[in-house]
Amino acid sequence: MKNAVSKQCLLGLLIASSLCSAAISAASLPWMNLSLRPDKRAHLLEAHLTQAQKFRLIRSDYGSTYHGHGMPHGALGSAGYVPGIPSLKVPALQETDAGMGVAKPHPGGEGATSLPSGLASAASWDPKVEFDGGAMIGAEAHAKGFDVLLAGGVDLLREPRNGRNFEYAGEDPLLAGTMVAQAVRGIQSQHVISTVKHYAINDQETGRTTISSELNQAAMRESDLLAFHIVVTEGHPGAVMCSYNRVNGTYACENKLLLDQILKQDWGFRGFVMSDWGGTHSATKAAMAGLDQESAAADFDKQVYFGKPLRAAVADGAVPQSRIDDMVHRILRSMFAVGVFDHPPHKQPIAFATDRQVAQKTEEAGAVLLRNRNGLLPLSVNLHHIVLIGTHADKGVLSGGGSSTVRPSGGNVVQDGRPAQWPGPPMYLPSSPLAAFRRLAPKINVQYDSGANLVTAARAAAKADVAIVFVHQWMAESFDRASLELPNNQNALVEAVAAANPRTIVVLENGGPIAMPWLHKVDAVLEAWYPGAGGGPAIARLLFGMANPSGHLPLSWPVSLSQLPRPKLPAAGYGNKAPPPTTVDYNIEGPDVGYRWYQKRRLNPLFPFGFGLSYTHFAYTHFYAHVHGSGTNMRVVVDFDIRNTGKRSGEAVPQIYGTPPNGDTTRRLVAWTKLSLAPGQNRYVHLVVATRSLAHYDALAHRWQLNSGKYKLEVAHNAMQADAQTALSLSASTPLL
């Protein structure tokens, strides 16, 4: 009898899943055989699933309470939940945000450890830092019962006012893609599926659910999509989250070119595509375009498209059953590939002190020293009196807002922030710079002034040997900044302090470039980004020289908005009720994002992409480039010597830029490394050049093409300062995907 039932289950004849499950649980579960490949395991399991079970896998519920309804049974109080099938040993999908750490559940609970912002991690230019950070947040997610992290933000920084830039990795596709791929690998090393998001061209928040990003296909492939391509092929994320916006008129989550053609066919992505929360707009169109899972369908979409409407579409032949099976296969395959079946998450204690160290190291590697006049930094521990001013530096450090915000144990250390509701309140993590200064330099009298009163702040600054002003710019999901200006009269605060004490340092806690009208009046500026759970000690150690700054900007820092491709950003700003524009024209700069735009327009940014000072200096010499092999086997390599010419140990970030032969084109980052050198030390460096960054995409022929001709290669400190250059003749080839 048991066998007969099993057989009917296998044939899909018996839909009563409880009967099937009972029969099968008695039999062996061949998909639990670890020696089989993920695809095989998924296929074995699929054969046992009923249509109802399949349809349950392809949509998630919001994993928390929402608009009056309770938490779904079995959910953990976070972003998404798909119930498991215990009889078949299918674990539930427990999904939580995001790239900096485990964002929910809150309030209450033990909290989680927040990395610094995505921009800070990217500014480390150190893939290992990304991997370690990913592994840390992946392990915390796993220990809290989650098996999906909605992480891997890699939308390119085309718009410095974008409220979510802090979640991403800057403006360059090679840097952003390479770094985020490692974050994804780190997360997934803990048997937690990571997404890469938000696919694609989701480069501003204003009008994000309706706006159409206009960008021609070649430009898209050479810029934003290249970053995603690198993450997909090097990081192997289990899932891709399609974005809210439209791309050339079609919603990203029902865009066949993006999902089916480019992601799945051209790049060979074998995982699943999940929609952003509220990003599904249809059943047939989305399913046939390549969407595999509708997220938080009942709460965020107009209707549960991947429920009744999709079933009806299958019944009337508009969507073949094979598409449903493919969706299911992709979801299960990722679960097997990442180890969700074999290492399902379960609650465990978390080593918060160790994890905070990971966050601190990330900040130490990613903070960027933008200015250091008169050798003011590093500070001596033998000073008598320092004053820290502003941004609650006595209590903690700021985070970015929205779904990615991580709540630390004990909660927000600054209670009265505005807006009080989502995407607020601004979260201050309990990592006090003041406490860290006092701990690291116990002989110095370190005082704090809130900065609320300019006169008092200036008086405090005048009495100190050195004044350190902390300024902040809170940015958050769901809106863009209307300008680059610091809010809350903070420019006046810096001016007042700098006028009272010439030895003034400014520490920035921000989500992207800001205007610094006072720049030439202060001696030093440290870009600390959103500094994360170890921010206080990291900032103190960097300023005292216990850590040597080695971060480099993953973005170009404009002098003013007039330098941007789109100086105006209509309807931007928190609470702006103006109707957002229906389109944003990214064809203006096309693939020339960031430093390429500045070069093309012969503009000098305030700080170029790749810029970052150190307490030592490095020189690059004996720079050579070579070609090995030809056609699809062609490899371009460069080698050079690097020397620490200063008096301190430090980490250098030599950057290789290549310029294609056509006079019309701009330089592109094609390789870099980060390495540590003692004073006077010399090291030989050998790097492989990413030739795809020098190629162009031929949209008619559907392929990448490397033109023949003389390519310029430079070894540089940043996108505008090269130490040496060489030329290399390459023959035409189509070596790339």
Ligand code: BGC
């Ligand atoms: C965000 C996603 C996030 C999701 C779930 C959306 O509003 O755009 O990045 O993962 O919510 O919280």
